[in-house]
Amino acid sequence: MNVRRHDPERRSRIIDACLDVVAEVGVAGVSHRKIAAAADVPLGSMTYHFDGIDQILYEAFTRFAQAASSQFEARMSAAGTAQEARQAVADLIVTDTLSTQRELVLMQELYTLAARIPSFRSITSAWMAASRAALEMHFDPATARLLDATIEGLSLHRALDTEPHDPQVALDAIDRILATADRKAHRP
Numbered sequence: 001m002n003v004r005r006h007d008p009e010r011r012s013r014i015i016d017a018c019l020d021v022v023a024e025v026g027v028a029g030v031s032h033r034k035i036a037a038a039a040d041v042p043l044g045s046m047t048y049h050f051d052g053i054d055q056i057l058y059e060a061f062t063r064f065a066q067a068a069s070s071q072f073e074a075r076m077s078a079a080g081t082a083q084e085a086r087q088a089v090a091d092l093i094v095t096d097t098l099s100t101q102r103e104l105v106l107m108q109e110l111y112t113l114a115a116r117i118p119s120f121r122s123i124t125s126a127w128m129a130a131s132r133a134a135l136e137m138h139f140d141p142a143t144a145r146l147l148d149a150t151i152e153g154l155s156l157h158r159a160l161d162t163e164p165h166d167p168q169v170a171l172d173a174i175d176r177i178l179a180t181a182d183r184k185a186h187r188p
Helices: 010-025 032-039 044-049 053-077 082-096 101-116 118-135 141-160 167-185
Strands: none
Touching (some): 010 032, 010 044, 010 101, 053 101, 053 118, 082 167, 118 141, 141 167
């Protein structure tokens, strides 16, 4: 008699394993076999739970983006004053965003997919919208957009540069954006 194993977390493990495989070999190296091995599930589980590799990738990158958005939102929610919000943005740049090589690789792989396959842009678009919404807890929409781009750009520079980064650079960039926003807000 063949006893069916009950494994309610299998689908979730496959999604997590997909991110691990992408971080290790890139999207181009991903296969059902590699993901199944990383998740420690039978190969047949892949087609049982997912329509194809694109669905697994989509759900995995959605999970990755949502986790990053949650961290971003938590950081901005914890800020109670304008000074704390300024420091929260700096902390996002200096310590939170792309803090590991894994996160850097996953973000770049997602961006490459989004550049090539329009359906993956919904993930990056939702991620950017969530980041801006978190920033808008403390800043107007135009300033939030500029800060979001600055966070992403300086985080990417920090992650890819071979020289250590001075945290003051992030604070200077934030201060320049906020000073410009303040001047615009007070124009007659």
